[in-house]
Amino acid sequence: METNGARGGWRWGLLGAVAPVTWGSVYFVTLHWIPPEEPLTAALLRALPAGLLLLAVRRRLPRGAWWWRAGVLGVLNCGAFFVLVYLASKLLPTAVAAMLMSLSPLVMMLLAWALLNERPTVRRLAGGALGVLGVVLMLASSIGPIDGWGVISSLTAMGMYALGSVLAKRWSGHVDAVTASAWQLTAGGLLLLPIALAFEGAPSLVDAEAVVAYAYVSVIATALAFVCWFGALRRLHAGQVGLLGLLNPVTGVLLGMLAGGELLSMLQWLGIAAVLAGVLLGQVLGSGRGRAGSA
Template sequence: METNLRWVALTAIAPVVWGTNYFVTREFLPADRPLFGAALRALPAGLVLLGLCRQRPRGAWWWRSAVLGLLNVSVFFVLVYAASQLLPTSVASTVMAVSPLAMMLIAWALVSERPGVSHLAGAAIGLVGVCLMLLTGAGGVSVPGVLASAAAMLVSSFGYILAKRWSAGADVLASTAWQLTAGGLFLLPVAAVVEGPPPALDTPALLAFGYVALVATAAAFTAWFTGLRHLPAGTVGLIGLLNPVTGVLLGTVVAGEVLTGRQLCGLALVLAGVVLGRPTRAGRRGSSHASSPPLDRHDTDGHRSNRRRRLTPPPRSRRF
């Protein structure tokens, strides 16, 4: 159980950091260059991780990296960048909180992880909290911004579960590096054709890109994919609800966005959903029992082979 909690704590780094990413993107990065913004986020992060792991893709991982890079990086980053520029920090981050339910349904179909009652209850409670925060925030809500954020949620949910399905046989740091590098390489020529020369960046923008690439991408995605490898998709999806909590609190404290009483109730419900998704000792015990046959309480590792020999009938003698 303690091991599971450590994986939960590590995974939680990702949504908390992503919650800050909306504010950094909106306040410090150029608003009219979403393609270059996404490329400058992904490619440096992927190259840094490649320098750390020093592994190249092998076999099927060449095309798998391309597919995952397109879903989890290229398309996802552009949509998130656009949503960050069109929506308030609180709204952009709360739309993504619908992803736990999407991840559970996709995981059920792709990796045969049937969502538990507690996970479904956590997703339902979290969705209610999302609605409270989304529908009662101050200021107008951009419909294109909401659509971009919702599309990002669906694309990434599918990509995350696909990465979980393909996780065997590849180091998590290496597979994360391959995805980010492939996604950045896809984005760079498209950005050059569509948006022209790279944008001129001042010192605050350079520092912001450094934070977005190294912390909100390289470190956060490594933590996220590590969690997907060791925890059920439903648990990881519900941990992702910490994203809107961080976004709303940061928008209130730093950006001066108004936090209403109903939004506070929504935050409480979101946190309750996260708690419901925690790994349980019963679930771990059940999987342990399923994988090994029960032994007599007096058995020890030293006597197990003797016990099996006693239970095995002696071979019949042959007459020649």
């Protein structure tokens, strides 16, 4: 019979899955409704409103070491990360960028081993490898010209977010997920503010559809997603949560099919199945924070 801990682990796993699913929708929303000419402004309007919203909910300011920790996480998980992801999307085919980002669960496992003493299990390593294979199968037919700077941008963004997630988990005992998300999103947004104004000036006027799109990206795909992601990281192993990130490209592909009228090949369906199998493999017997290295 399933234990209470296992049931709790699955609940937190499902909550954590909200984040990559909503992140997988961001590309589709951005492509269709958000102006592409102002990437820094788009990153700013994604991070800062989300952070201020959560700050209004929690009404707590950082104390002590959390002033610099919020800045570090703001750069790694929000400010620089959002900009690098945008650059990668412009310099690389979406398929290539997604393949590179799919390496993040494996990188998170290695960083968690080094920084948190969470030894990666064979099951989770296999799940990560299976997930990467699935992403390749899903997107291999869409590979186009590869730009070196795009690869650097994508790999840097992937490494930064993996490190930011592990550091957030390392520091998670001091504040709750809503508070930590509020501080890092606000810090990231404030760091972006002068840069966006210097390079792009005041935001352009946008139509009602763009306003709704910005609101969705900021409130749902950022504020809510960050709380779910970092809430799951507080209670589950970093490698276990990292594998959930593989749901990001799956969401993007399925949205392209459902909303964009794209037809998926048998190879793509096989890739989706492989990704889901890899994610599930990493969740089996992986509930709770438990002893590092436990299955």
